[in-house]
Amino acid sequence: MNQVRIDLYSDTSTRPTPGMRKAMAEAEVGNEQAKEDPTTNRLIERVADLLGKEDAVFLPSGSMCNAIAYRVHCQQGDEVICDKTAHVIHYEVGGPAALSGVMIRPMDGVNGIFTAAQAEAAVRPVNSNHHPRTRLISIEQTSMGGGGTIWPQETIRALGQVAKKHKLAYHMDGARLMNAAIGSGVKAKDIAAPVDSTWLDLTKGLGCPVGAVLAGSKDFIAQAWRWKHQFGGAMRQSGIIAAAGIYALDHNIERLAEDHANAKHLATLLADIPGIKVDPKAIQTNIVFYDVSGTGVPAPELHKALMAQGIRIGGARDAAIMRSLTHLDVSKKQIEEAVQALAQAVKDARPKAKAS
Ligand SMILES: Cc1ncc(COP(=O)(O)O)c(C=O)c1O
Structure with missing residues (x-):
């Protein structure tokens, strides 16, 4: 195969820059599993603050962020409302089914964006002996399958009201959340305010070699830690890669x-x-x-x-x-x-x- 000189395949095709590599080489490290890695601790504080959430946890990938969020929010047999183009449906190897035992209720959105009315109509009757229990609304900011579309704030908020009314959890796949923030001019924490959980992928657009950060309430993150261990995502001297994340937050967002x-x-x-x-x-x-x-x-x-x-x-x-x-x-x-x-x-x- 020819050496690829120009790579428009994915925004994950980036290589760490010399500045990022220097930050990685100089990172202070400790045992992440024991929450003793100072650089990882700084990264998760920064991301929790950026996304306006109480706490956060460092994970190897965005797929693991989705998998853990679904696992925390749902029980086996529950149903998740998301768009028909969602990454969780098409590109996570059936993770929602395999790891959380959930059903997916795909919405017929436009460019990856569905409406609160569509979600409301999809919520199952409660106390039914026949239907799955609707448990989670899950959106993707930006919508990859929709062509990088930014979810309008009114729609994010309206879906939050549907979630609240029906006592559903609300998750945002934030693989490209910072693209949405820069593209819309809305602060990341305002975009994420209505959702219970969200995450940032450090490897998409932000230029890092590994890593994603999942954020939510203190209670949500405490539960996420259990699944992080079970899914094999607890790390050791992760400061080496967390340093790349901090560097990306400082240099690669604007x-x-x-x-x-x-x-x-x-x-x-x-x-x-x-x-x-x-x-x-x-x-x-x-x-x-x-x-x-x-x-x-x-x-x-x-x-x-x-x-x-x-x-x-x-x-x-x-x-x-x-x-x-x-x-x-x-x-x-x-x-x-x-x-x-x-x-x-x-x-x-x-x-x-x-x-x-
Ligand atoms: C919208 C979306 N969600 C989740 C993921 C999964 O992220 P990762 O590749 O870090 O597991 C991707 C990756 O392409 C994505 O585009």
């Missing part, structure tokens, strides 16, 4: 605006390629989905042609839809090079596509 501007630029350039369908005005953060079916060339073929040049333009979800993400390790100039290469690949492949 700059997400640059990724968002680059994503809009990418979409604008893509829209000029004949046969590619994308609306640059719809891009809210760092994710761009685009339909290549009008080019007559299947997405996996375009993907392969660019990979041969060391350019990974993203994932091909199917024959029509491609996905590209902007991040810290990809510049505006590289995006322009990638789009040029894509336009050329479409041209080169067209005669073949027509002939077949």
